[in-house]
Structures are given as C-alpha cells and as structure tokens.
Amino acid sequence: MKIYNTLTRKKEEFVPIEYGKVKIYACGPTVYNLIHIGNARPICVFDTLRRYLAYRGYQVKFVQNYTDVDDKIINRAAEEGTTAKEISERYIAEYKKDAAALNVMEADAHPKVTENMGEIIKIVKTLVEKGFAYEAGGDVYFRTARFSEYGKLSHMPLEELEAGARIEVNSVKEDPMDFALWKASKPGEPSWKSPWGEGRPGWHIECSAMAQKFLGKTIDIHCGGQDLIFPHHENEIAQSECANGVPFAHYWMHNGYINIDNRKMSKSLGNFITTRAAGERFGYEPIRLLMIQAHYRSQINYTEEVVESCVSSLERMYTCWENLNFVKKTARPGAISESQKERLDAFRNRFVDAMDDDLNTADALAVIFELIREINSNIQGENLENAGYIDYAAALYEELTQVLGLLYNKKEEEIPSDILALVAERAAARKAKDFARADALRDEIVSKGYLVEETRQGTKVSKKN
Numbered sequence: 088m089k090i091y092n093t094l095t096r097k098k099e100e101f102v103p104i105e106y107g108k109v110k111i112y113a114c115g116p117t118v119y120n121l122i123h124i125g126n127a128r129p130i131c132v133f134d135t136l137r138r139y140l141a142y143r144g145y146q147v148k149f150v151q152n153y154t155d156v157d158d159k160i161i162n163r164a165a166e167e168g169t170t171a172k173e174i175s176e177r178y179i180a181e182y183k184k185d186a187a188a189l190n191v192m193e194a195d196a197h198p199k200v201t202e203n204m205g206e207i208i209k210i211v212k213t214l215v216e217k218g219f220a221y222e223a224g225g226d227v228y229f230r231t232a233r234f235s236e237y238g239k240l241s242h243m244p245l246e247e248l249e250a251g252a253r254i255e256v257n258s259v260k261e262d263p264m265d266f267a268l269w270k271a272s273k274p275g276e277p278s279w280k281s282p283w284g285e286g287r288p289g290w291h292i293e294c295s296a297m298a299q300k301f302l303g304k305t306i307d308i309h310c311g312g313q314d315l316i317f318p319h320h321e322n323e324i325a326q327s328e329c330a331n332g333v334p335f336a337h338y339w340m341h342n343g344y345i346n347i348d349n350r351k352m353s354k355s356l357g358n359f360i361t362t363r364a365a366g367e368r369f370g371y372e373p374i375r376l377l378m379i380q381a382h383y384r385s386q387i388n389y390t391e392e393v394v395e396s397c398v399s400s401l402e403r404m405y406t407c408w409e410n411l412n413f414v415k416k417t418a419r420p421g422a423i424s425e426s427q428k429e430r431l432d433a434f435r436n437r438f439v440d441a442m443d444d445d446l447n448t449a450d451a452l453a454v455i456f457e458l459i460r461e462i463n464s465n466i467q468g469e470n471l472e473n474a475g476y477i478d479y480a481a482a483l484y485e486e487l488t489q490v491l492g493l494l495y496n497k498k499e500e501e502i503p504s505d506i507l508a509l510v511a512e513r514a515a516a517r518k519a520k521d522f523a524r525a526d527a528l529r530d531e532i533v534s535k536g537y538l539v540e541e542t543r544q545g546t547k548v549s550k551k552n
Contacts, residue, residue, distance in 0.1 A: 088143070088443045090308070091384060093316060093339040094240055098445055101338065103307050109145045110302040111137065112336070114294060114311035114319070115197070117154040118178035119163045121361040122185055124374065124389055125312070125345045125352055131378035132342045132446075133310045134191045135491055139442050142490045150301045151194040152294060153179055155201050156287055161276055171277050172201070185362045188371035190495040198297040200288065204279045206296040207288045210330050211268045211281075219329040223259040225271025225284045231264040234325040240339060241317040248317065266322055268292045291322035295335070299327070309336035313343055340446075343386040352389075360389070372496055373397035379448040379491060400456075404494055407459045411481045413547055414466045421473030427465075431483055434458045438487050448491065455487055502548050506537050510548055513539070 088101040103109050113133050116122055122130075137149050154160075155175035164171045179199075200207070211227055214220035220229050231237050231245065238248050245264065267289035272278035278285040288296075298306055304327075311320065320339065327335035344351075347358040365374050376397040381387045434454055441450035462480050488494040502510075513528035532539050533551075540547050 088140075089445055090338050090340060091445045092337075093341050094336075096242065099338070103145070104305060104337065107144070107146055109140050109147045109308065110306045111147065111149045111308045111310065112294070112298040112302055112306050113149070113151045113194075113309075114315055115151040115153050115194075116178075116182055117157050117159055118175045118182060119157065119159040120178060121181055121363050123352065124360050124362050124365055127185070127189060127362045127374060128345055128378045128383075128387070129310065129312050129342050130186060130191050131189055131375050131492070132383040132448075133340070134189075135379055135448060136308075136310070136340070136446055137192065138490050138492060139446065143439075148196075148302065149192075149194050150196045150198065150298065152297050153182075153197060153199045154290070154293065155179070155199045156277055157290065165275070175199075175201075181363075185366065185371075188366055189362070189375045190372070190492045196301045198301060200293045200297075201277075203293070203297055203300060204288070206300045207292055208269075208279075208281050210296050210299070210326065211288075211292060213330045214268065214326060217329065219326075220268055221261065222283045223261075225286060226259065226267055227269035227283055228260055228265040229268050229322070229326055229329075230261065231266065231325065232262055234329055236328075237325050238321065240321045240324055243317075248321075266291060266318065268326065291319055292326060294319075295323050295327040295330070298323075298335075299331070304331040304335075305333050306336045308338045308340060310340040311342075313341045316341055340383075342383045346386065346388045348390050349388055365394070369394045369398060372401055372493065375492060376401060380452055382445075382447055382449050384445075401493070403456070403459060404488065405497070407462055407484065408481075408494060408497060409549065410463060410466060411477060411484065415474070415477055415481070418474040418477050421475050423473070423475035423479045427476050428479060430461070431458075431480055434461070435483060435487065438490075442490070451487075451491065455484075455491075458484060458487070502537070502550075506532060506535060506548065509535075510539060510546060514546060 089098040090101045091097070092099050111133070113129065116126060137147050140147050153175070156171060160171045160174050164174045167174070211220065214229065215222065215227065218230070219233050220227055238244055241248065248264065269281060269283055269288055269292075270286050271283070272285040272287065276287070278287055298309070309320065309323075316339075324335050346352065347356075347360060350356060350358060352358055352360065362371075362374065373394055374397075377387070377389070377394060380397065380400075434457065438451050438454045441447045441454060444450070462484065466477060466480070485494075509528055509532050513525050513532070516522070516525040516528060529539055532548075536551050538549050538551055
C-alpha cells in the first residue's frame with residue numbers, strides 16, 4: 088500500500104514499525120457541541136483506513152482522543168450555568184450516537200484529557216528539564232526556536248509561519264511563536280496541581296501525551312483534518328520529538344475541507360450544518376457515502392443535490408443486495424465455473440489496487456458499481472442462475488462493501504400477511520387469466536406501499552422506498 092505522507096509531500100510505500108501491526112492516532116473532537124459535517128469527514132475517512140488495513144491482514148490499534156477541557160467547553164459551561172465536566176460528558180454521549188449512526192467503529196482507546204494529567208505533566212517536565220520549555224508566571228511555553236525542524240510538516244520556515252500565524256500577544260513569552268504547554272488557572276476554571284502551580288494543559292500537549300501512553304513514543308500513522316496541520320500537528324511533532332528524541336509519527340494523513348454550496352461553512356454565513364441535522368434529514372448512510380465517494384485529500388462540496396445522489400447510489404446498492412437474496416431462494420444447485428470465479432475475482436483485485444493507491448475510495452466505489460452491473464446482468468441469465476455463482480457473488484459484494492463501511496442497514500423485509508394474501512389472490516387471478524382483477528390487485532398492493540413484479544424466478548414483493 089502507498090500513502091501520501093504530508094511530512095514528505097509524496098506517496099510512500101507503507102511499512103509499519105512492527106511487521107503485521109499498525110498503530111494509528113486520530114485527533115478526536117473537542118466536546119462542547121454536536122459535531123458538524125466537517126468533523127464527520129475525518130471520522131468516516133480514517134474509519135475506512137482502519138477497516139481496510141484490517142482487511143489486508145494487519146492488527147490495527149486505533150486511538151482517538153476526546154478533548155474534554157478547553158476554552159470552548161469552559162465558555163459553554165459558563166453560558167449554561169453548569170460544569171465543564173457536565174458539558175463534555177453530554178457531548179461525548181452525543182458524539183457516540185452520531186459516530187455509531189455513521190457506522191464508525193469504536194476506537195480501541197478513547198482517552199480523555201482530564202484522565203491523563205499525569206502523563207501530560209510528565210512530558211512538560213521533561214521539556215522544561217531539557218531546556219525546550221520554560222515557566223513564566225505559572226504558564227509553561229515551548230521554545231519553538233530550539234527545535235531546528237519546526238515547520239517540517241507544514242513545509243514553511245519559521246519566519247513565514249510567524250508572518251502568517253495569528254499569534255497571541257503575550258508579554259511573558261520569550262518569542263511570539265512560543266506556544267503554551269501549561270496554562271495557569273483562572274478563577275472558576277477547572278484546574279490541576281502541577282510543579283508550576285494550579286492550571287490546565289495547552290491544546291497541543293494532550294495528543295502527544297495520549298499517543299505516547301497508548302501507542303508508544305513513535306507511531307505508524309497520525310491522521311486528522313487538513314486544518315490541523317498547523318499549528319496543532321506541527322506543535323505535536325516539536326514537543327514529542329524534543330521530549331523523546333525519536334520521530335513522533337512515520338506517516339501523516341490529512342483529509343481535505345468540506346464546503347457548503349461552494350462556500351466555507353460558518354455560523355456567520357448561516358450554512359453551518361451538524362451531522363445530526365444532515366443525518367435526520369437524509370439518513371446517516373448517505374452522509375458516510377458522501378465522505379468517502381471522493382478521494383480523501385480532495386476538497387468536497389456539500390449540497391442537497393449531492394446528498395440526494397448519494398441516497399440514489401445507496402438505493403442501487405441495496406437493490407443489488409435484495410436481488411441476490413431473492414434469487415438465492417430459487418437458484419438451482421450448481422458450482423461456479425472457474426471462468427466465472429476469475430471474472431468476479433478481478434473486481435476484488437481492482438478494488439484492492441484502488442485502495443492500495445493512497446486509500447482511493449473513489450476508484451474503489453467505481454469498481455463496486457461495476458460489480459453491481461455485472462451481478463444484475465448475470466443473475467438474470469439462464470446459464471448463470473445457479474447457487475454457486477450467486478453465493479460467490481454475494482460473498483464478494485458483502486466483503487467489499489464492508490471494507491467501506493457501507494450497506495450496514497441491511498434487513499430482510501418482512502411482508503405483512505395482508506399484503507401476501509393480496510399477492511396470492513393476484514397470482515390466482517393471473518392464472519385464471521382475469522387480468523383486470525390482477526391489475527386492480529396490483530394497484531391495491533401499490534397503494535399500501537409495496538411493489539410487486541414478475542421475474543423469471545417468480546413474483547417479487549418489496550416495500551417502496
């Protein structure tokens with residue numbers, strides 16, 4: 088597999104630190120509100136990465152944090168007259184609902200900042216002792232200029248980063264580009280004891296500490312949204328590598344932005360859309376498909392028309408699954424031929440080739456839709472209507488769609504007894520050549536929300552979408 092590494096700006100052969108095992112750290116949400124659709128993209132993309140690596144035989148350890156202490160959380164708590172803990176726990180629960188509805192697998196570890204203060208303080212102490220950080224008035228800052236490779240992820244020299252950054256004005260810092268590792272406590276804010284007094288961690292240090300605790304000093308893949316490259320991930324590299332003296336992550340993967348109707352999403356523009364709102368309107372599965380139907384590094388545009396096209400695409404996918412299940416019931420015994428098997432296996436090979444090329448889900452989905460056309464045409468043919476072919480095609484279809492985390496709302500449709508009675512009555516009318524009565528019964532079945540169609544395998548009844 089080849090991965091585009093933000094660190095080197097090129098595709099590289101993926102070689103894990105330990106043979107057969109992959110350690111991944113993904114930056115998780117700051118839990119002060121419902122996640123928006125921009126948050127949903129890295130969640131879905133890197134869940135797909137995890138699924139694919141497992142499919143390829145790797146033992147994957149996947150860690151995603153919760154930032155549960157932060158200015159936004161503290162401000163939200165003050166607005167509502169409650170505690171930061173209550174706010175963070177509430178929105179962790181809401182995040183879990185959205186993630187589950189998107190068919191995102193639970194991380195192997197979901198560490199919280201508030202539960203890892205010991206590890207955070209330990210790294211800050213190490214940086215101070217090594218001269219990479221300094222205390223000033225209860226705050227602790229990282230000396231950016233001391234890390235000669237600062238800027239290697241964003242590929243900009245320190246002077247350019249300084250010119251383009253929004254630098255917090257602070258007279259106690261030695262250099263404007265120095266960033267906070269530890270913040271002295273303010274009245275009414277949650278705080279923890281430390282060698283520098285009561286306080287709480289800066290944003291960047293938490294991920295360094297939790298990645299190290301759960302995955303070790305060097306990890307295989309660190310991933311997140313493109314907006315995190317600078318300063319968050321740049322600062323993670325600086326503080327981790329200065330503290331430990333080894334590379335922090337070998338591969339850095341970043342997904343592209345999402346626009347809303349070709350405009351940047353923002354509350355001020357009135358185009359801010361939560362994943363919950365989109366999921367309730369269109370269903371969550373079309374949202375997942377939207378997030379992976381384009382290459383993860385490309386920018387995507389959210390519009391109602393695009394989501395509706397995802398709804399239609401999923402209908403095609405589910406129809407194929409339903410067709411396979413239906414023909415299974417009447418398929419005559421028979422083994423799949425070698426030529427049929429080779430033809431189907433070619434789809435798997437092309438799917439793997441696409442995913443091996445920097446997780447190219449767009450091309451992988453194109454392969455799946457070609458497979459759908461192949462299946463739909465072949466299960467109608469006299470020579471291919473056998474159990475061996477159908478079972479093999481169904482297993483392959485299930486295998487590939489599961490890698491992408493799709494078709495997770497499959498369920499056998501139970502047809503109510505009154506509908507089945509009408510279908511039987513219609514069959515009797517057709518047999519008696521009473522076609523007017525048969526047509527009337529068909530209209531009645533449709534009016535009750537069901538479709539009935541005659542196929543070579545028999546009468547097929549399904550619920551209207």
